[in-house]
Amino acid sequence: MYLRILLGVDSLVDLVKMLKKYNQEHLLGFYDELDEDGKTNLISQIKGIDFELISELYEMAQKGSDEKTDPSDIQPMAYTDKDEISSVNKDRYKAIGRKICENGEYAVVTMAGGQGTRLGHTGPKGTFDIGIGKSLFEIQCERIRNMGFNVPWYIMTSKENDADTKAFFEANNYFGYDKENIIFFTQRMLPMMLENGRIVLEEKNRIKEGADGHGGIFRAMIESGVLGDMKRRNIKWIFTCGIDNVLTRPNDLMFLGYVSEKGSMIGCKSLVKRGPSEKVGVFCKIKGKPSVIEYTEISEEMANMRDEKGNLVYGDAHILLNLFNISVFEKMGGRGLPYHVALKKTDYINEKGEKVLADKPNAYKFEAFIFDAFSYFDDIAILRVKREEEFAPVKNKEGEDSPKTALELYLNADK
Numbered sequence: 361m362y363l364r365i366l367l368g369v370d371s372l373v374d375l376v377k378m379l380k381k382y383n384q385e386h387l388l389g390f391y392d393e394l395d396e397d398g399k400t401n402l403i404s405q406i407k408g409i410d411f412e413l414i415s416e417l418y419e420m421a422q423k424g425s426d427e428k429t430d431p432s433d434i435q436p437m438a439y440t441d442k443d444e445i446s447s448v449n450k451d452r453y454k455a456i457g458r459k460i461c462e463n464g465e466y467a468v469v470t471m472a473g474g475q476g477t478r479l480g481h482t483g484p485k486g487t488f489d490i491g492i493g494k495s496l497f498e499i500q501c502e503r504i505r506n507m508g509f510n511v512p513w514y515i516m517t518s519k520e521n522d523a524d525t526k527a528f529f530e531a532n533n534y535f536g537y538d539k540e541n542i543i544f545f546t547q548r549m550l551p552m553m554l555e556n557g558r559i560v561l562e563e564k565n566r567i568k569e570g571a572d573g574h575g576g577i578f579r580a581m582i583e584s585g586v587l588g589d590m591k592r593r594n595i596k597w598i599f600t601c602g603i604d605n606v607l608t609r610p611n612d613l614m615f616l617g618y619v620s621e622k623g624s625m626i627g628c629k630s631l632v633k634r635g636p637s638e639k640v641g642v643f644c645k646i647k648g649k650p651s652v653i654e655y656t657e658i659s660e661e662m663a664n665m666r667d668e669k670g671n672l673v674y675g676d677a678h679i680l681l682n683l684f685n686i687s688v689f690e691k692m693g694g695r696g697l698p699y700h701v702a703l704k705k706t707d708y709i710n711e712k713g714e715k716v717l718a719d720k721p722n723a724y725k726f727e728a729f730i731f732d733a734f735s736y737f738d739d740i741a742i743l744r745v746k747r748e749e750e751f752a753p754v755k756n757k758e759g760e761d762s763p764k765t766a767l768e769l770y771l772n773a774d775k
């Protein structure tokens with residue numbers, strides 16, 4: 361009855377017809393049991409879903425996800441080793457970077473919309489403390505604040521963690537940073553799907569959605585008005601990073617000057633893979649265009665290939681430390697990047713209304729990757745940096761890339 365009042369009879373009929381068409385009528389399976397808020401929320405979630413896109417993505421997932429790249433299309437990508445830049449040139453680049461900041465042309469975007477499922481921390485990942493009495497957000501804020509330029513700091517959240525993130529900043533008095541220069545924006549969400557093609561109901565009144573990947577930044581910046589805000593402020597260079605690397609250096613003036621001096625529209629930091637089997641994406645050219653190829657997509661032979669000095673030919677890992685000229689966001693426009701699929705573990709409500717606890721990955725999650733934008737450009741500047749100086753990610757609860765390993769690296773590195 362309530363549904364009729366909310367939507368009007370015609371739209372109710374349309375909605376049910378539409379759900380049937382996409383084989384998703386189970387989403388309203390428990391509708392009559394819900395209270396008014398539950399009904400409203402569920403309907404608003406359903407109305408926000410692009411069912412055509414979701415069924416295309418499901419088909420892609422069924423086919424075995426991403427297509428493999430033809431090895432003959434892949435070539436190595438040139439890079440510059442930071443260690444090989446003379447100190448005179450480093451100082452010159454720093455001065456260029458400083459000028460850009462003094463002119464108010466630099467901004468930072470922290471992508472903090474992920475779910476942090478592997479870490480399993482309650483609350484946004486940026487609120488996590490690796491054991492130094494500071495959250496990941498605070499560590500990043502300190503580095504930006506210490507630059508002394510009042511750099512605009514944009515923080516990308518998702519619908520899932522936006523309110524908690526904002527509340528955390530408020531409760532911590534924005535870490536002493538100018539509140540006017542911290543701007544939050546949200547990225548799109550996509551529903552997760554069980555392997556049988558049904559969208560996941562995580563509760564009878566709620567669809568399980570996940571942020572659409574760090575590649576969602578391009579759309580999100582336009583849809584949220586962030587790009588317009590940057591243009592009004594005359595921003596020219598935007599450093600983008602995640603929230604979970606405690607050695608992220610948004611204050612690296614040398615990198616800023618280096619990329620702008622090279623005339624590249626995109627600059628990326630890379631580091632040498634620990635070995636051929638490390639599970640990271642590496643820089644390369646695909647059909648002549650700059651790209652990052654996932655470890656799952658590269659042949660063993662290529663992963664092991666070495667040059668005359670014994671270095672891996674495809675050995676420069678992408679670590680989500682990228683600098684973009686604002687023209688990149690303009691050129692990308694609202695263009696969506698291709699989605700990749702991953703199988704994740706998620707609990708769900710079955711058709712009988714029972715909660716099923718997942719004991720293995722059972723649902724598809726769709727995500728776009730920021731590096732898929734690189735191939736829209738002819739060239740990017742890659743600066744190879746040192747792992748111990750720039751990369752200490754917090755991904756897992758324990759073991760590799762955990763709070764323990766990140767803490768050790770953090771304590772040993774320059775702050």
Ligand code: UTP
Nearest residue numbers: 471472473474475476477478571573574602603
């Ligand atoms: P990861 O891909 O490592 O994901 O994100 P995650 O959410 O932190 O952790 P898992 O995979 O669920 O365990 C790298 C960075 O990109 C951001 C994350 O917040 C993190 O800072 N990210 C990821 C987004 O901002 N949005 C997304 O949709 C995905």
